[in-house]
Every structure is written in C-alpha cells, then in structure tokens.
Amino acid sequence: MSPLQKILASVLTLAVCALAAPEANAKPPLSAALAALPASTADHSQFKELQREFESGSELTRACLSCHNQAAKQVHASKHWKWEFVNGKTGQTLGKRHVVNNTLMSIAANGPYCARCHISNEWTEAKFDFTDPNQVDCLACHDTTGTYTSMKMHQLRSKCSACHVEFDKSKARNVVRRPDFGELGRHVGKPSLQTCGACHFNSDGGNGIKHGDLDSSLLNAAPELDAHMAKDGAGLTCFNCHKTRRHQTLGSRYAPQSKDPKGKNVLGGSRATCESCHGLAPHPKTANAKLNDHVDRIACQTCHIPAIARGGVPTKTRWDWSSAGRLDKAGKEIITRDDKGRIIYSTQRGSAEWAENLVPDYVWFNGEVKYLTLNDKINPAGTVRLNVLSGGPDDPKSRIWPVKTLRGKQPIDAENATLVGVRLFGKDENAFWEAYDWNKAIAASMADAGRPFSGKVGFVETEMRIPVNHMVAPESGALSCGDCHSRNGRMATVPGIYYPGRGIYWLIDLLGLLLVGGALAGVLAHGALRIAVKFRKSGKA
Amino acid sequence: MTQRVYLFARFERFWHWSQAGLIIFMAVTGFEIHGFYTLLGFEPAQELHTIAAWALISLWVFAIFWHATTGEWKQYIPSFDRLFAIMRYYSVDILTGAPHPYKKSRLHKHNPLQRIVYLSLWVLINPALWISGALYYYYNDWGPWGLAPYLKLEYVATAHVVAAFLITTFLVIHVYLITTGHTLFAYIKAMITGWADLDEDSAQES
Structure with missing residues (x-):
C-alpha cells in the first residue's frame, strides 16, 4: 500500500465507521421483558389447531390453511409453485418445467423426483394437481428447525443419487423417514438462509454445484465472504433483498434487472437490486470520486464479487455427461476423486471439473436472457449456448456483469438436432441411473415432454452463463482499480469499451514511443558528438 | 565581454520549476495510467495525476495573469529572423564552436526557435492536454453537457x-538544450538565480 492509499484508507475507514456506527445502533434497545418475548405476535406452539399428531404434510397444511385461509391462493400464483415463468419481453415460456440445462438437463420424465425441491407435499406421481390447496408445503419455507427438507427427501424415498453421489448404505437404515409434522408445525416462522438454502444452495444435485455464489458456506459466512448475509455483517436473510409480498418473491434468473434506475426505496424496501438499498451513487464522498462514475456501465457485482465460490465449497465448471455410465470390471459403479476429494468422475454423472475462487467471465448484459428449449433446433457443430445474455456496449441498458460459465457435454437428438431430456431418476430400465441406457432414458423423457426423438444419440458441447449476485465482499475485498485498468485486466476480452489502462491504437503508441525515443537517441548522439569534438580540440591544443 | 543581467523574475522561475516538476510527475503517472508500466499502482497514479492536473491548471492561470500584466507575453511573439541559422547552429555549428547567431537581451530573451516552440506549447500542446484531460475526467458529464453525441472516450484518450x-x-530536447550555453551549466544557473551572463553589446540594448 502506498502512503497515499494508507491515508485514504484510514480516512475512508473513519468515515465508514462514523456512518456505520449510528446505523448499527439504529434499533432502540428493548427492555429485558420485551426482549424475552418472541418477535412475532403469534406463538404457533400455543395454537389449539396444532396440538396434535399429523400423519402427513398435507394434513398439517390443512391446519395451517384453517387460519391462513388466503395463503394457498397466493402460493399457487408463485414461481416457487408453478415452476413456470412467461417472459413477456421474449415471449418464452420458461421455468423449471420448460428449460434445459447442462446439469440435470430436464425435468421431463423426472417430475416427481425433481419435485423433492418443489414446495408441495406429495408430488410423487407423474401427474400432479397444481390446484390442490392442501398440497402447498408450508414447512418447505417456514420450518425453523433446519431439519425438515432433509427429512422430507428421505420420507418421500427420493432416489439416493439425487443428492448423494456416494453414500454409506449401512447408515441408510438409521435415517428418520417420517418428520414429526406436529412438532414442526408448532415451530414455524419466517424463511431463513437454511430454508431457502435447502433448495437453492443445492441446485442441480449438490452443495454449490450450479451457482457458485450460493452454497452452505453462507450459513456461517464471515463478513469478508458475504457482507450481507454474515451475522457479523449486515445479518440479512434472503427475503430482506428478495422482498416477498403475497408469497411472490422478487428477483428472477429469467428476467433479472441489469440496471435499476429508480435508486433508494426507503418505504417500499428492496427490489432485489443493489440500487434499491445503496442508491445510484453508492460510494461515499470520501472515496475516489471516480468510483461512482462506473455505475452507468459496470454492474455493482463486477467489482464487489471478486470471485465465485469463495467460501470453501467448490462449484462445478464442467459437467461432461458423455463419459457417464462406465462400469468397472466387476460391473460396479465407479467414483474417482481428485487430490482435494472432489468427484471428478462418477458412473452416474460422468466427468466433472470444479473450481474455488473462480474469476468470473465478464459480459455485457441488459437483463434479457433467451433460453434454448426442447423445441429449438441447435447447431451441433459448435458449442451450443443454452442461454444467451443479451446486451452490448451500444445498449444503454447494458452493464458489464460477472457470470459463471458452466460448460458441459450433453446428449442431443443427432438427427433432429435438438436438445433432449434424460430420465435420470426412477426404478425402471428407462431410468439412466438404473440401466445406463441413453436411448431408453432419452426416449422416456422426450415422450413425457411430447417431443419427437429419432433414436440417434449424439453429444454436444454446451455452455450456460449464470449471472453472479451473491457472496458480495465488503469494500476491503472488492476489486482494485488495477485489476481492470491494465493491459491484460479482467475486462480485456469485453468488447466495445475503452477505459484507461486498456491501451488505445497500437500505432499511436508505437509512433509516440518512436518520437520520444528518437528525441532521446538524437540528443544523446548529439551530446556524444559534442564531447568527442571537444576532446579532439583539446587534444590538438 | 559579458554582463550579468537579471533575466528571469522570481515568479517566472517559480512558475518554470513547479511547472517542470508537475509535467514530469504527470508524464510518469500518466503513462502508468495509460498502461505502459506499473509503478505506484493504478489508483494512486490516477488520484495523484488528477491532483497534479488541478495544480498545473492553477499555475497556468497565475502564469497567464503574470504574462499579461507584465507584458512578458511579448516574448513569445513569433519571429523567423535567422531561424534557419539557429537551427543550423544547434545541429552543426555548435560542434565547431561557432558563435550563437542570435544575441539575447532582456527584451528578447528567447531566440526565434524558442519563441516558436514555447508559443506552440502555450497555444497548442498545453490546451490540447488540458481540454482533452478535462473531457477525459468529466466523461460521465458528457450527457448533461450535451457532448455525448460528438465524442468517444477513446478519441479523447488518443x-x-x-x-x-x-x-x-519537448521535455527531452529541452533538457538537453540546457547544456548548450556558454558553459554546461550556464543556462540552468540562469533559470535558478535569474541572472544570466549576456554579451555586452546585446545587454546594452536593454
């Protein structure tokens, strides 16, 4: 650190402390008697309706709905329930029920198994009644014990491989199969990092696999890992930013907002954008005046999320399905780990590459994402981009965003040139994880999706880009200027933008250096000549 | 015979040396910002370059005022008198020990070559630097100022x-030419003390 930086840093620290101190004490202290009371005005453990045993989740839901009689209608309208999202701008029907990715690929013919993460009680058959109010699983989000989701998975006899690539069968007998719904019901409360994380940390089959900025390390995050969710930091939980009204949660991977021009929203709360809390000029006046000049073209995330998977949980960077299904000589499934204990090959899931502290890729992004679905034709010759983030340097709505690029190799219908789903789960010969037969597993999935399948299986390289939003570092962990402002900085491959340090036209630099260098060489030569002449003269004299 | 003449007033010397220091400093930090090398780190270089820019602009404001009020601006009125002889002197004749073709005086303390070069510094290079520099720094205000449709950052940076x-x-050549006085240090001494040894006959002109 240079002396100037030191001075600036200490001034900044003082300023931040001065600003932060009153805020930390902003809540007036409660009297001891009040502090001992629960925060909520209703203690569910005292409700008559809940003083009994419940046989099933839907029986408990019936009790919940006897008071919260509008809740099911609200939940039924939510993305969490519908797993469907219609993007008004692109006209695409998306959501988990429709998209294809390069992790577990498609829900088609996997419905009831994928539905272990759906907020329903007993979606156990291919057909599911999305209008049944008693199917709303209140506990999925309102459990406060942190034990429910795991119990639910086991109760519904989820396929073990959905979560465990490797597991100890002898311990399987000890798993508690049926949650005590009465006990759980008497302890409901607000959603927490645990409840949201039970699904979102484990997207696509395991901790941190898909997102890289969402994993179990956030449960006990230090402020350096996540300034928002750390208990010693802002101590926020998911819904503080992902504000939820009438059970509709803000923030979407299908239609995110790249730039929020509305600024701070004191009364309304967060819109799941940085700007709704931090405003449009988020850096304090004491900081480098140029910082706030970045917000028009650089997403907050770009500087404040310096790396992906920073909490010690690795994230998958490549998922190659083409090698899946190999068995060893004894006909048993194979699991290979690298020296860090990460599974780099498994019969079930093929080959994998992992990363921690991964430097993101940077792209122009205006919030509009187009997804490939099972209906779209692909070009199998190149790398197929499963989702395309729109935007560019000339689009004022675009900013430069960090993304996690998840690469993969996945099956396609080679004749029809379409992506395919694969029936992974199940207990019959059509399930890939039972028989390891691509043809049957794909045929089953495509039949369920109502799409044709030629029977010709191919594999194609794919790429998925996931905007990065979480694990926001405090100021001390953000990028410094030189990380981008240099000849080979982080923005080096981002097109269409000039910034100091990137370098301009090489010809200008070359001519300029020749000019200065030529002048220097000229005066040195001239000086040498003068000295030589002088010595010759004095020699003569 | 030579005569000692007070050629450079106190303010003029102050202006010259602080300008020299600032320009050298801004070149060092500026070319770091441009990405040629890493010395202070980008952020300190950028911050110090900006501070130095404001200092230099303030200095120029004072210098322009001084030149205007003292009439010293006339020293930069271009002249082509013996211009080629001077150029020949610096490139060839200086080696043979021939006399300088131009006699300096209090009223004409810069030879015609100097006048042309210094004037182009004042009216071309310095304004180009600070206009492009100001536009560069205030890039985010181009919209409100109505300049956005006409400018591109990379052109301004260029x-x-x-x-x-x-x-x-200029700096490289200027520093070298300091050594071409009567003695190696004659010119630099004059710029430090203000007193220069001029040829008697020309000194009398003043």
Whole structure:
C-alpha cells in the first residue's frame, strides 16, 4: 500500500465507521421483558389447531390453511409453485418445467423426483394437481428447525443419487423417514438462509454445484465472504433483498434487472437490486470520486464479487455427461476423486471439473436472457449456448456483469438436432441411473415432454452463463482499480469499451514511443558528438 | 565581454520549476495510467495525476495573469529572423564552436526557435492536454453537457496521449538544450538565480 492509499484508507475507514456506527445502533434497545418475548405476535406452539399428531404434510397444511385461509391462493400464483415463468419481453415460456440445462438437463420424465425441491407435499406421481390447496408445503419455507427438507427427501424415498453421489448404505437404515409434522408445525416462522438454502444452495444435485455464489458456506459466512448475509455483517436473510409480498418473491434468473434506475426505496424496501438499498451513487464522498462514475456501465457485482465460490465449497465448471455410465470390471459403479476429494468422475454423472475462487467471465448484459428449449433446433457443430445474455456496449441498458460459465457435454437428438431430456431418476430400465441406457432414458423423457426423438444419440458441447449476485465482499475485498485498468485486466476480452489502462491504437503508441525515443537517441548522439569534438580540440591544443 | 543581467523574475522561475516538476510527475503517472508500466499502482497514479492536473491548471492561470500584466507575453511573439541559422547552429555549428547567431537581451530573451516552440506549447500542446484531460475526467458529464453525441472516450484518450507524447518529446530536447550555453551549466544557473551572463553589446540594448 502506498502512503497515499494508507491515508485514504484510514480516512475512508473513519468515515465508514462514523456512518456505520449510528446505523448499527439504529434499533432502540428493548427492555429485558420485551426482549424475552418472541418477535412475532403469534406463538404457533400455543395454537389449539396444532396440538396434535399429523400423519402427513398435507394434513398439517390443512391446519395451517384453517387460519391462513388466503395463503394457498397466493402460493399457487408463485414461481416457487408453478415452476413456470412467461417472459413477456421474449415471449418464452420458461421455468423449471420448460428449460434445459447442462446439469440435470430436464425435468421431463423426472417430475416427481425433481419435485423433492418443489414446495408441495406429495408430488410423487407423474401427474400432479397444481390446484390442490392442501398440497402447498408450508414447512418447505417456514420450518425453523433446519431439519425438515432433509427429512422430507428421505420420507418421500427420493432416489439416493439425487443428492448423494456416494453414500454409506449401512447408515441408510438409521435415517428418520417420517418428520414429526406436529412438532414442526408448532415451530414455524419466517424463511431463513437454511430454508431457502435447502433448495437453492443445492441446485442441480449438490452443495454449490450450479451457482457458485450460493452454497452452505453462507450459513456461517464471515463478513469478508458475504457482507450481507454474515451475522457479523449486515445479518440479512434472503427475503430482506428478495422482498416477498403475497408469497411472490422478487428477483428472477429469467428476467433479472441489469440496471435499476429508480435508486433508494426507503418505504417500499428492496427490489432485489443493489440500487434499491445503496442508491445510484453508492460510494461515499470520501472515496475516489471516480468510483461512482462506473455505475452507468459496470454492474455493482463486477467489482464487489471478486470471485465465485469463495467460501470453501467448490462449484462445478464442467459437467461432461458423455463419459457417464462406465462400469468397472466387476460391473460396479465407479467414483474417482481428485487430490482435494472432489468427484471428478462418477458412473452416474460422468466427468466433472470444479473450481474455488473462480474469476468470473465478464459480459455485457441488459437483463434479457433467451433460453434454448426442447423445441429449438441447435447447431451441433459448435458449442451450443443454452442461454444467451443479451446486451452490448451500444445498449444503454447494458452493464458489464460477472457470470459463471458452466460448460458441459450433453446428449442431443443427432438427427433432429435438438436438445433432449434424460430420465435420470426412477426404478425402471428407462431410468439412466438404473440401466445406463441413453436411448431408453432419452426416449422416456422426450415422450413425457411430447417431443419427437429419432433414436440417434449424439453429444454436444454446451455452455450456460449464470449471472453472479451473491457472496458480495465488503469494500476491503472488492476489486482494485488495477485489476481492470491494465493491459491484460479482467475486462480485456469485453468488447466495445475503452477505459484507461486498456491501451488505445497500437500505432499511436508505437509512433509516440518512436518520437520520444528518437528525441532521446538524437540528443544523446548529439551530446556524444559534442564531447568527442571537444576532446579532439583539446587534444590538438 | 559579458554582463550579468537579471533575466528571469522570481515568479517566472517559480512558475518554470513547479511547472517542470508537475509535467514530469504527470508524464510518469500518466503513462502508468495509460498502461505502459506499473509503478505506484493504478489508483494512486490516477488520484495523484488528477491532483497534479488541478495544480498545473492553477499555475497556468497565475502564469497567464503574470504574462499579461507584465507584458512578458511579448516574448513569445513569433519571429523567423535567422531561424534557419539557429537551427543550423544547434545541429552543426555548435560542434565547431561557432558563435550563437542570435544575441539575447532582456527584451528578447528567447531566440526565434524558442519563441516558436514555447508559443506552440502555450497555444497548442498545453490546451490540447488540458481540454482533452478535462473531457477525459468529466466523461460521465458528457450527457448533461450535451457532448455525448460528438465524442468517444477513446478519441479523447488518443488526443490526450498524443499531446502527452509531444510534451515528453519537448521535455527531452529541452533538457538537453540546457547544456548548450556558454558553459554546461550556464543556462540552468540562469533559470535558478535569474541572472544570466549576456554579451555586452546585446545587454546594452536593454
């Protein structure tokens, strides 16, 4: 650190402390008697309706709905329930029920198994009644014990491989199969990092696999890992930013907002954008005046999320399905780990590459994402981009965003040139994880999706880009200027933008250096000549 | 015979040396910002370059005022008198020990070559530097100022860098020419003390 930086840093620290101190004490202290009371005005453990045993989740839901009689209608309208999202701008029907990715690929013919993460009680058959109010699983989000989701998975006899690539069968007998719904019901409360994380940390089959900025390390995050969710930091939980009204949660991977021009929203709360809390000029006046000049073209995330998977949980960077299904000589499934204990090959899931502290890729992004679905034709010759983030340097709505690029190799219908789903789960010969037969597993999935399948299986390289939003570092962990402002900085491959340090036209630099260098060489030569002449003269004299 | 003449007033010397220091400092930090090398780190370089820019602009405001009020601006009125003889002197004749073709005086303390070069610094390179520099710094205000449709940051940056190359070239040659006085240190001594040894006959002109 240079002396100037030191001075600036200490001034900044003082300023931040001065600003932060009153805020930390902003809540007036409660009297001891009040502090001992629960925060909520209703203690569910005292409700008559809940003083009994419940046989099933839907029986408990019936009790919940006897008071919260509008809740099911609200939940039924939510993305969490519908797993469907219609993007008004692109006209695409998306959501988990429709998209294809390069992790577990498609829900088609996997419905009831994928539905272990759906907020329903007993979606156990291919057909599911999305209008049944008693199917709303209140506990999925309102459990406060942190034990429910795991119990639910086991109760519904989820396929073990959905979560465990490797597991100890002898311990399987000890798993508690049926949650005590009465006990759980008497302890409901607000959603927490645990409840949201039970699904979102484990997207696509395991901790941190898909997102890289969402994993179990956030449960006990230090402020350096996540300034928002750390208990010693802002101590926020998911819904503080992902504000939820009438059970509709803000923030979407299908239609995110790249730039929020509305600024701070004191009364309304967060819109799941940085700007709704931090405003449009988020850096304090004491900081480098140029910082706030970045917000028009650089997403907050770009500087404040310096790396992906920073909490010690690795994230998958490549998922190659083409090698899946190999068995060893004894006909048993194979699991290979690298020296860090990460599974780099498994019969079930093929080959994998992992990363921690991964430097993101940077792209122009205006919030509009187009997804490939099972209906779209692909070009199998190149790398197929499963989702395309729109935007560019000339689009004022675009900013430069960090993304996690998840690469993969996945099956396609080679004749029809379409992506395919694969029936992974199940207990019959059509399930890939039972028989390891691509043809049957794909045929089953495509039949369920109502799409044709030629029977010709191919594999194609794919790429998925996931905007990065979480694990926001405090100021001390953000990028410094030189990380981008240099000849080979982080923005080096981002097109269409000039910034100091990137370098301009090489010809200008070359001519300029020749000019200065030529002048220097000229005066040195001239000086040498003068000295030589002088010595010759004095020699003569 | 030579005579000691008070050629450079106190303010003029102060202006010259602080300008020299600032220009050298801005070249060092500026070319770091441009990405040629890493010395202080980008952020300190950028911050110090900006502070130095404001200092230099303030200095120029004072210098322009001084030149205007003292009439010293006349020293930069261009003249082509013996211009080629002077150029020949610096390139060839200086080696043979021939006398300088131009006699300096209090009223004409710069030879015609100096006048042309210094004047182009004042009216071309310095304005190019600070106009392009100000536009560069206030990039985010182009919209409100109504300039956004006419400018592109990389063009402004190019203009700034080209001007920086020119002033650095000037600096190199200027520093070398300091050594071409009666003695090796004659010119620098004059610029430090203000007193110069001029030829008797020309000194009388003043």
